[in-house]
Amino acid sequence: ASDENDEAEFFDAMEESPAFITVTDTSGTNHTQLRKTRRSRIPDKPNYSLNLWSIMKNCIGKDLSKIPMPVNFNEPLSMLQRLTEDLEYSELLDRAARCDSSLEQMCLVAAFSVSSYSTTVHRTAKPFNPLQGETYELDRLEEYGYRSISEQVSHHPPAAAHHVTSQRGWTLWQHITIDSKFRGKYISIMPLGNIHLQFHSSGNHYVWSKVTSTVHNIIVGKLWIDQSGDIDIVNTTTKDTCRLKFSPYSYFSREVPRKVTGVVEDRDGTAHYILSGTWDNKMESAKIVDSSQGCGGSEGKQKTVYQTLQPKVLWKKYPLPDNAENMHFFSSLALTLNEPEEGVAPTDSRMRPDQRLMEAGLWDEANAQKQRLEERQRLERKRREAQANQALEEGQNIEDYQPVWFEKRTEGTTRESVYVYKGGYWEAKERQDWSQCPKIF
Numbered sequence: 067a068s069d070e071n072d073e074a075e076f077f078d079a080m081e082e083s084p085a086f087i088t089v090t091d092t093s094g095t096n097h098t099q100l101r102k103t104r105r106s107r108i109p110d111k112p113n114y115s116l117n118l119w120s121i122m123k124n125c126i127g128k129d130l131s132k133i134p135m136p137v138n139f140n141e142p143l144s145m146l147q148r149l150t151e152d153l154e155y156s157e158l159l160d161r162a163a164r165c166d167s168s169l170e171q172m173c174l175v176a177a178f179s180v181s182s183y184s185t186t187v188h189r190t191a192k193p194f195n196p197l198q199g200e201t202y203e204l205d206r207l208e209e210y211g212y213r214s215i216s217e218q219v220s221h222h223p224p225a226a227a228h229h230v231t232s233q234r235g236w237t238l239w240q241h242i243t244i245d246s247k248f249r250g251k252y253i254s255i256m257p258l259g260n261i262h263l264q265f266h267s268s269g270n271h272y273v274w275s276k277v278t279s280t281v282h283n284i285i286v287g288k289l290w291i292d293q294s295g296d297i298d299i300v301n302t303t304t305k306d307t308c309r310l311k312f313s314p315y316s317y318f319s320r321e322v323p324r325k326v327t328g329v330v331e332d333r334d335g336t337a338h339y340i341l342s343g344t345w346d347n348k349m350e351s352a353k354i355v356d357s358s359q360g361c362g363g364s365e366g367k368q369k370t371v372y373q374t375l376q377p378k379v380l381w382k383k384y385p386l387p388d389n390a391e392n393m394h395f396f397s398s399l400a401l402t403l404n405e406p407e408e409g410v411a412p413t414d415s416r417m418r419p420d421q422r423l424m425e426a427g428l429w430d431e432a433n434a435q436k437q438r439l440e441e442r443q444r445l446e447r448k449r450r451e452a453q454a455n456q457a458l459e460e461g462q463n464i465e466d467y468q469p470v471w472f473e474k475r476t477e478g479t480t481r482e483s484v485y486v487y488k489g490g491y492w493e494a495k496e497r498q499d500w501s502q503c504p505k506i507f
Contacts, residue, residue: 102208104402110392112427114138126250134440137432141191141394142425144415146202146216147403148193149228149242152182154399156210156232158381163235163265168304169338172330173351175263175272176299176308177380180326180345183277183293184383187324187346188395190281190289194421195224197443198467199504202415203491204403207233213492219469219485221443225259227472229487238263241484242276248284255279260480271479274299277312293324293345302479305333312345340374343381350377409495413470413503439507470502 143151155178162174196202196218204214216228225243232238240261247254257276264271277295294314300307310328313321326349328341337357343349352374360371387398394400404425406416415421420435450467457464472485494500 105405106387106398106401107389108142108393108396108401108404108425109427110389111394112429114429126248134437135192137420137424137429137436139192140194140421140424141189141396142194142421143400143403144194144196144200144202144418144421145224145244146196146200146218146226146228146415147400149216149226149240150202150204150214150403151185151397151400153204153206153210153212153214153230153238154185154384154397155181155381156212159232159236159238159263160211160234163232163267168268168270168301168306169330169332171265171268171270172272172299172301172306172308173339173341173380175274176297176310176328176330176341177349177351179261179274179297179299180310180343180349181381181383183279183345184347185395185397185400186279186291186293188391190291191394194415194418196226196415197221197418197439197506198446199413199470199506200415200418201411201413201471201491201503203410203495215471215487215491217469217471217485219472220467221447225485227469227485227487229472235266236263237266239486241486251282251284253281253284255281259484260477260482262477262479268303270301270303272299272301273480280314307331308341310341337370337372340372340377341380342377346383348382349380351380352377409498411491411495411503412500413506417507419507443506470504 158174158178158181162171162178165171165174198218198221200218202216207213210232211234212230212232214228214230216226219225219227219241220243223243223245225241227241228239230238238261240259242257242259242261245256245258247256256278260273260275262271262273274297277293277297280292280294282290282292292315293312295312297310297312298307299310308328308330310326313319313325313327315323322344324344324346326341326343326345329337330339330341330351331337337354340352340354341349342352354372354374356373358371358373359368384398386395387393387401390396404416404421410416418439420432420439423429423432423435454464469485471487471489471491473488474483475486476482477484477486494502
């Protein structure tokens, strides 16, 4: 408490604490509302053993979204919530919004793009595949200045659209389709689609996409996850670029595991910053002061040698909460994502019964609910297909499935056809008018 507020009393939050504590000083004029307290734990994960191989051996080469999997291999979050978890280090974007130099801004955007992988290092369980029309909102205006809404816009292939607006000077949106293949010993997960980020004051518009994630040791041994590939970030306004290279893990390599390196260049291809770090811990940037052609490159090519100033830390991972190993290795943000909240849409992932039962440790009940929901979705899809076929026979034109909060448009910078937010969600929430929402649970 600050000195001016000496007379106010503060209490330890009780187990069943109210969402707000109001503290009034004796003069009766000053009301301080403390922030909503969010939960910091969920029930411990039960210790059920089930052999993944017994289910997976019939699925080699298949698309994983079409395989009915028991919740035993899930974590109690949906893919929409996992997508929202990318915002864990949103303060990097708040700092980037205040940058005068677009090249410094690029360094922070690059660090943000890497930070979204930091939570995955122990997270080998699969998020729930959202039902078509499922939504997820995260309103953190009070704490972090942003509000996020996402919706599952297609079921096959699984695709989600996501829109975030921040009062601290930026807007982020993405339309991601997940392509996952089982290859025998490992599963590869390839998110297809671009992430867009625009800063309000400068208008700088950044575009990048995600790398491939691989889950190893499906048959035998401990599951582990790796990220590999390149992320090309382009500032479409100034034409600055940054290529980040995620080095695949190699047992024989002397390199630091989970290494990420990158170079920030201006529109003329002049390098200004070197980025280095690991996707599970931290990223640093070092300003280039001189470059020269060295020798020793592969195939007779000359290597460029950069002379830099001391590196500065751009981003460092927060430590995991106590007991995280028994709570699906969730970060502090992840623990709050499925916390029940009043006033959210009836299609919100928090309302999903199988996921809620799984979080509570009731896995048999969760599996029964998961089968019910998936069967219901299959019947709904068949009904829509039959309607479309009948309309075709009668020479009528029937519209495809239309999401509630997003619509298809051609993206101005990349010319791709994507689902973008059409507005209206927060206004509907304000009125508590959810009449547009389908009944999906």
